[in-house]
Each structure stands twice: as C-alpha cells, then as structure tokens.
Amino acid sequence: MIDGPDISENPDDEDPHEGGFRAHTAITTSRGGPRYAEFSEQVRTLMDHARYACPTPEMADELIEDLKKINDKLATVRIDEWHSPAGTRIDLPSRGNITLPPYEVIDFGPDGVTTTLTFRDFHLGGNAAAHGGHIAVAFDDLGGFASAIAIEGVSRTAYLTVQYRSITPLNTPLRARTWAEKIEGRKVFIKGTLHDGDRLCAEMDALFIKLNPGQP
Numbered sequence: 001m002i003d004g005p006d007i008s009e010n011p012d013d014e015d016p017h018e019g020g021f022r023a024h025t026a027i028t029t030s031r032g033g034p035r036y037a038e039f040s041e042q043v044r045t046l047m048d049h050a051r052y053a054c055p056t057p058e059m060a061d062e063l064i065e066d067l068k069k070i071n072d073k074l075a076t077v078r079i080d081e082w083h084s085p086a087g088t089r090i091d092l093p094s095r096g097n098i099t100l101p102p103y104e105v106i107d108f109g110p111d112g113v114t115t116t117l118t119f120r121d122f123h124l125g126g127n128a129a130a131h132g133g134h135i136a137v138a139f140d141d142l143g144g145f146a147s148a149i150a151i152e153g154v155s156r157t158a159y160l161t162v163q164y165r166s167i168t169p170l171n172t173p174l175r176a177r178t179w180a181e182k183i184e185g186r187k188v189f190i191k192g193t194l195h196d197g198d199r200l201c202a203e204m205d206a207l208f209i210k211l212n213p214g215q216p
C-alpha cells in the first residue's frame, strides 16, 4: 500500500521497501549527523570550483591524491538509497540530495509547492546561464513533489516538457512553483513555473502516473 510520508528517524523502524519504489517517503532530520548540511555544502562547493578550475599539472597530481583519499573514506560508509541522508533530510535544501539544484520549500499543500531554487556554478549551461537539463531536473523533482502531495502517493514521470522562455541566471534565488492541474485516475497532470523576480524563465508541463502497489 502506498501511503503518505513516514515520520521515522530510525531506519530500522521503517516499513520494508515494496516493489521497485519505496512505499513511504522517509522524513528524517538527523541522518548523517548534525554537520551533514555542511558536508553537503562542501561537496557542492567542490563541484562549483571543479567546474571552473584549471589546475596546473602539479596541482592536478595533488588533487587526485586528496580526492582518492576522500573517495576511499566515503566508500566505507556507503549504504542503500532508502537509508542514505541524501534524499530524506527534509530540513536541508532539496532534501539533502546534492545531485539536485538546491531548493528550499517555502510552502506546500493542495495548491502546490513553492520553493526558492538557486542554480549554482556547476549548473552552468553557457554564457552564465543555467543548463536547460538542470532546469528540467529541478522541474522533475518539484513536479514529483507536487504530485506526491496531490495524490498522497508515489508517482513516476511519464513525460515532462519545458518551455525555456528567458535566460535562467546562476547564483540567483529564483521562485519555482509546481502544482497539480488535473487528476484523472492514476494520471496527475502537473504544471510548473520558474521566475527570476517577475520575469518568467521557464514553464513545465508534465504527466506523472501514480504507481500501483509494488510497481517498480
């Protein structure tokens, strides 16, 4: 049975994973410890710098050694996707998922989800503008979020189209809104907008399908 969010801090307390998708959306605020937010921020900053860095060959040698050490350390604490902090820490930008453009939820409910979304240096597409693919990534997650709220269940994206209306700047707090426009059986039609102040940057039109119990 697909239910709403599961309030659980202890991974052992959670329902077992059903089918190919999790049956409950875990809500956690302590996984990864009190400094997990700082850890995530350091990873994002690393990606920002890496995007623009041009190391000398000597520095590349050093960086490779340093990064190897960090990767070896991280490899010792890898766990499964259902219990990792990334994706479940609802107190952090984008639920602690560093692969997503960071957003902070301002409001969510039956009318949809409103967030402040900031594309970083590593989301560069070209000419100081955000990459269109990253904009679609943000819409996919925020569309899935709005769908989850609307149907109180888990859905997958069947299609997602983005109209890029004007340049989306980096390092600028933007306003993203997604909402369910219509629900027909398992079909959840989601709309979204992305604004820089009053200026419309992009619009999204998507269909999410509510998953059947156990459906991957």
Ligand SMILES: CCCCCCCC/C=C\CCCCCCCC(=O)SCCNC(=O)CCNC(=O)[C@H](O)C(C)(C)COP(=O)(O)OP(=O)(O)OC[C@H]1O[C@@H](n2cnc3c(N)ncnc32)[C@H](O)[C@@H]1OP(=O)(O)O
Residues within 6 Å of the ligand: 005, 025, 027, 090, 140, 141, 142, 143, 144, 145, 148, 155, 156, 157, 158, 159, 185, 186, 187, 207, 209, 211, 212, 215, 216
């Ligand atoms: C206090 C704070 C609380 C915070 C709480 C936080 C909550 C946050 C919650 C959540 C946030 C996370 C959000 C993440 C979101 C990410 C989502 C993704 O990226 S998903 C990965 C990409 N998508 C795929 O990989 C799908 C691949 N495709 C499939 O698996 C299937 O095709 C699927 C499931 C989409 C549909 O398959 P079928 O077998 O279940 O259903 P069939 O029968 O084919 O379709 C059902 C209906 O939909 C229509 N349909 C299906 N696909 C369509 C399409 N592409 N275009 C138009 N219609 C389509 C069909 O014609 C049918 O319509 P008729 O019922 O006959 O009217």
